Amino acid sequence: TNLLSPSQRVAELEELLNGELEKSNVYQQRNDLVERLAEAADMVVRTEALLHESENARNALQRDYDEAVAEIDQLHAHLREAEINIQALLSKPPPATKLDTAPA
Secondary structure, three states, rough: OOOHHHHHHHHHHHHHHHHHHHHHHHHHHHHHHHHHHHHHHHHHHHHHHHHHHHHHHHHHHHHHHHHHHHHHHHHHHHHHHHHHHHHHHHHHOOOOOOHHHHHO
16 A cells, blocks of 8 residues: 555645645736736727827828818918009009199
8 A cells, every 4th residue: 555654645635735736827928918818908999099090180180270271272372463553552643632623
């Protein structure tokens, strides 16, 4: 028969317990890694959503900028037209009045 002494039995039990603890630690590390991976994946999804929002905001700002530039260009054209009209009015002789046409 293969009977173990109490000290051999304790040593065998310690070895089994250490093996089980090692397995438990490996499983815990795996679970921790899976949890961290899930958090990282969630962060990627949130980051992509923020990137999409910022791209939309950038596009809206670009449209607003382009509209403002077009409006400024239009206002410059109106200003040039007004300046031309003012110059034309200033260069015209004043209209004749009754005093101008009265005999001397």
